[in-house]
Amino acid sequence: MAHDAAHHEGSTKRIWSVFLILSILTIVEVILGILRLDVLVFTEIVSMSLQNWIFIILTIYKAYYITWAFMHMEHESAGLRRTVVWTGVFLICYLITILLVEGGYIHDVYVNGYMTWDF
């Protein structure tokens, strides 16, 4: 029983600390989004601005905390964890790569293949 109480205290503490992390990350995102610093907006890394990279990485970091701490993924067995996470991650990476490359290609066709689309 004493052990249970200690475990419980730890898990409540973890919930609040994760909430704090998620809040801070969201506030950072909003501040960056409002400031739109030139350094971040106009620095291109792999055909995307540094600003957008920061947003996406912070988002994935938040997603990690929500899944691991709130959905208790950290306490599940490795098999369940891999079944859910690897499936999602691989398929989503594939989907995004294909669709974004294709979207960029169609953009090029619109721009280079026709006199104008704006008349």
Place this chain on the structure above:
Amino acid sequence: MDSTAVAQTGTEGKNWGGGNQPLKASYGKLMMWFFITSDALTFSGFLAAYGFTRFKFIEEWPIADEVFNHFPFLHGVDAPMYYVALMTFILIFSSVTMVLAVDAGHQMNKSKVTFYMALTILGGAIFLGSQAWEWKNFIQGEYGAVETKSGKILQFVDNDGKRVAIQDFAPRHESYRQQHTGDKGAWYVSESNLPEYHIDDVKEAFKSNDNLLVRTMQLNEEKEKTILSREESMKYLEERGVDLIFGANLSKNEYGAPLFGGFFFFITGFHGFHVFSGVVLLIITFFNVLIGTYEKRGHYEMVEKVGLYWHFVDLVWVFVFTFFYLV
């Protein structure tokens, strides 16, 4: 007896040897996880399609900060992002109360589960209300825009580059006829409201108003919308303008690319539908907690399963927030 013997592999005691539960999760929880995985792929499909369309029109996509800049009670104040940030907080906080309810369930503490689940339901309801308000602003629009022959959008700004609403400089349209309603003509025929403004009046008003300029959809090197010179503005409006657009619907919107509106309605709508079904599930579970169903059952696993779904809804919102409002 030999014919029914099963080959022994020597792995019976191992995780994947058969005869045990290698994933160490109950049937219900496992199925919830598989549902979440497939639903995550559905949402990824939507968001990837949004990315596809955006890359297709990368040079003319609307700027989110200009579209979503309303805040309750701050009328006319440019407040980009604060409102969605608030919505994000509400949803994250409802996730926290949900996980606290699950935690209380592990300790079989009925009153605590009840309290935290009530808070979660409240959070979900506030979020849904906020989303309705957001939709209202989006549908209503603020400045109006001119539609061109090719289906592009022209917006109006003053000499300082500040947006000007069509309602502020164009006269109301004096129609030669009145609206046809059932009581004024054939009772079985009626029509929707007559348009209050007309493209010809807008063109006239624009000519006589020297400090107005036209802004196109095209993004320039500063990643801002291109503002044309006065002469060019006149030419563009005169030659290309064919109609007016106020607000947004599924086929047109005053913010820019027509598909922007479609994706907004579809993705936030589908997410909102998830929040709504989450709230319904929470309410059902809440009453089951109240009447002591789980107390009798000896465990609160149902709260845990609904909790998984609720956190997933929060997870999706984190991505929608990033890709619709930030990036």
